[in-house]
Amino acid sequence: MTTMRAMATDQVGPGARLRPHTLPVKEPADGEVLIKVMAAAVNPADLGMVAGNYRWYDELRLPLVPGYDVAGVVEGGDWVAGAAVIASTGHSRTQVGGFAEYVTLPAAQVAAAPANLDWTEAATLPLAGLTAYQALELLDLAPGTTLLVNGPRGAVGRFAAELAVSRGITVLTPDRGEEPAPGSADAALDVVGGPRARAAFAAVRDGGSYVTTVPEFWVPGGQFTADRGIDPRIVRAEPDGRTLDHLARAAAAGHLTATVAKTLALTEAADAVDLLQAGGVRGKLVLVP
Ligand SMILES: NC(=O)c1ccc[n+]([C@@H]2O[C@H](COP(=O)([O-])OP(=O)(O)OC[C@H]3O[C@@H](n4cnc5c(N)ncnc54)[C@H](OP(=O)(O)O)[C@@H]3O)[C@@H](O)[C@H]2O)c1
Numbered sequence: 001m002t003t004m005r006a007m008a009t010d011q012v013g014p015g016a017r018l019r020p021h022t023l024p025v026k027e028p029a030d031g032e033v034l035i036k037v038m039a040a041a042v043n044p045a046d047l048g049m050v051a052g053n054y055r056w057y058d059e060l061r062l063p064l065v066p067g068y069d070v071a072g073v074v075e076g077g078d079w080v081a082g083a084a085v086i087a088s089t090g091h092s093r094t095q096v097g098g099f100a101e102y103v104t105l106p107a108a109q110v111a112a113a114p115a116n117l118d119w120t121e122a123a124t125l126p127l128a129g130l131t132a133y134q135a136l137e138l139l140d141l142a143p144g145t146t147l148l149v150n151g152p153r154g155a156v157g158r159f160a161a162e163l164a165v166s167r168g169i170t171v172l173t174p175d176r177g178e179e180p181a182p183g184s185a186d187a188a189l190d191v192v193g194g195p196r197a198r199a200a201f202a203a204v205r206d207g208g209s210y211v212t213t214v215p216e217f218w219v220p221g222g223q224f225t226a227d228r229g230i231d232p233r234i235v236r237a238e239p240d241g242r243t244l245d246h247l248a249r250a251a252a253a254g255h256l257t258a259t260v261a262k263t264l265a266l267t268e269a270a271d272a273v274d275l276l277q278a279g280g281v282r283g284k285l286v287l288v289p
Helices: 044-051 126-139 155-166 194-203 241-252 266-278
Strands: 003-008 019-024 032-041 069-077 084-088 102-106 110-112 146-149 170-172 185-190 204-212 260-265 284-288
Touching: 003 266, 032 084, 044 266, 069 102, 069 126, 084 126, 084 241, 110 241, 126 155, 126 185, 126 204, 126 241, 146 155, 155 170, 155 241, 185 194, 194 204, 260 266, 266 284
Parallel strands: 146 170, 146 185, 185 204, 260 284
Antiparallel strands: 003 019, 032 069, 032 102, 032 284, 069 084, 084 110
């Protein structure tokens, strides 16, 4: 059995901390790809997993290896060997984590990496890019309409704003403390939650559209009432190689900006989680095995 180094925890919740583990490398089954991870980005979801605030489709299997985003080299399975790829691990379904030397994933979750980005930049694309793209699909906006994005300097918000602009949508990006004017937008994408979500909802005109990435702040029948003709929706990012391919091409064409705040060694994954938890990080933290 081939083994690899991975950063994992044997428990989730208070006191959980990522530590080096030696785990088996899963041989790719039919339709799967074995990827040697060159870079893995850290997302807010990884904090939630370790803290025990996360729901998987199946019962959690320990040790937990977090990590949604990988960029790496194909070493086997259903893809061209040696190809540079990016992938979303689709952790909520697969429980495959990118904080490891290898991942084995369905080929349908993989796309060619954009040639103009280095490994760390490429690793910032999958989860945030898929979320942004799928949120825009839900919002279903025509060119010339106005979209408010309330966290435009974050990963999802920035990609959503960039994708929207390339579709001819006018994007409003309020500053952190700025209250958007009620009814000033055709649609809003909330990536912050709490009071900022309520302000974003208020900014949507009657009959407009509203999507949030932060479902814990969404109270059906509560603060977001249906009586304004707005159907509030939650986006739940799904891994999708075709969309990822589209995003990679958009990045290669210069329409998406990959922003790396800091690169850390894979063995520093626990420090990366602490850094993200502390707040104030602009751009992605990326782990390199
Ligand atoms: N539903 C899904 O499938 C899905 C998928 C991906 C992410 N998410 C969630 O979406 C959210 C955003 O993810 P991300 O990766 O984009 O995170 P991120 O890169 O950390 O960005 C968060 C953004 O929120 C802003 N923000 C935070 N607190 C704020 C406040 N009090 N007032 C105004 N702005 C505030 C930040 O502003 P500054 O830059 O000024 O600090 C930043 O622009 C997270 O909660 C994440 O868990 C959900």
